[in-house]
Amino acid sequence: MIRERIADNVYWFQSEVYAQVAAGAVIGTDWAVVIDTLPVPEETLEIREFIEDTLKVPVRFVINTIYHADHTWGNCYFPGVGIIAHTLGRKFVKEKNIQALENAQKQDSTFQKTKIVLPQMTLGSGSINLKVGKKSLKIFTTPGSSPDGISVFVREDRILFAGDAFLPLPVFLEGDIDQLMQTIESFKDLGLENIVQGHGEVILRGEIDGAIESNLQYLRELKKVVANALKKKDPQQKLEEATVESCGKSRVLLGGLVEELHRRNLAYLYQTELAKLGNPQ
Numbered sequence: 001m002i003r004e005r006i007a008d009n010v011y012w013f014q015s016e017v018y019a020q021v022a023a024g025a026v027i028g029t030d031w032a033v034v035i036d037t038l039p040v041p042e043e044t045l046e047i048r049e050f051i052e053d054t055l056k057v058p059v060r061f062v063i064n065t066i067y068h069a070d071h072t073w074g075n076c077y078f079p080g081v082g083i084i085a086h087t088l089g090r091k092f093v094k095e096k097n098i099q100a101l102e103n104a105q106k107q108d109s110t111f112q113k114t115k116i117v118l119p120q121m122t123l124g125s126g127s128i129n130l131k132v133g134k135k136s137l138k139i140f141t142t143p144g145s146s147p148d149g150i151s152v153f154v155r156e157d158r159i160l161f162a163g164d165a166f167l168p169l170p171v172f173l174e175g176d177i178d179q180l181m182q183t184i185e186s187f188k189d190l191g192l193e194n195i196v197q198g199h200g201e202v203i204l205r206g207e208i209d210g211a212i213e214s215n216l217q218y219l220r221e222l223k224k225v226v227a228n229a230l231k232k233k234d235p236q237q238k239l240e241e242a243t244v245e246s247c248g249k250s251r252v253l254l255g256g257l258v259e260e261l262h263r264r265n266l267a268y269l270y271q272t273e274l275a276k277l278g279n280p281q
Helices: 041-054 069-077 087-107 177-190 205-229 235-241 258-276
Strands: 002-007 010-014 022-027 032-035 059-063 082-086 121-123 127-132 135-141 150-154 159-163 194-197 202-204
Touching: 002 194, 010 041, 022 041, 022 194, 032 041, 032 127, 041 059, 041 069, 069 087, 082 087, 087 121, 121 127, 121 135, 159 177, 177 205, 194 205, 202 205, 205 235, 205 258, 235 258
Parallel strands: 032 059, 059 082, 082 121, 159 194
Antiparallel strands: 002 010, 010 022, 022 032, 127 135, 135 150, 150 159, 194 202
């Protein structure tokens, strides 16, 4: 696990095991908040040990920015804490993650002690404000990548823990491209110093405007490609010609995982737009 202090009492963690998944922590005088967990128990336990054994502050809340296993399966390694998530996030964890964990445990002994812990506190719209020592956190809904997306804004430091609402390559396979674009556009108004992505590196102040525009431009390009493909006799050829590079992103991002994600984005958007025309395939 990689660890970095990005502001006073604000930390970023990144998995060295899977897809550069990120987590965070905001440390108060008497207790701390953890934002997401990491994919494997060993890394999540490193976060807990750093906060509780090194910094000597107990964790009181864990915030899940999305229901995905790589952000939530570590909930159980913070026993007795309050779990905060989107209302849909709780629903999706219950419907999808319980069976997924059972399947994983049959294949990998790493997860034998992992248990699904459902969020107890949820929001379906608007925001929740949480005071952690001298830090003021705004927890708010950020749909688009997934309908259960939430983000956490640290007001004093202008740091946004964006979850999967902001990634090196935007992904909307469970959500809506237009909604995701609106969410990303809204980040311009926050006066940010840092964006902590759900996966990948922390984006610094001088890089933020460019990163936001890069993600928006990529999504615009996808919409253009799909609109053109729908007019062609051989739409699949048009989709195959649209590489991740031709849409403005590097194929080496996230260790090369973005090529597959890009293909899935295109296929999902094409099928979505085709269905709107009343011609699903």
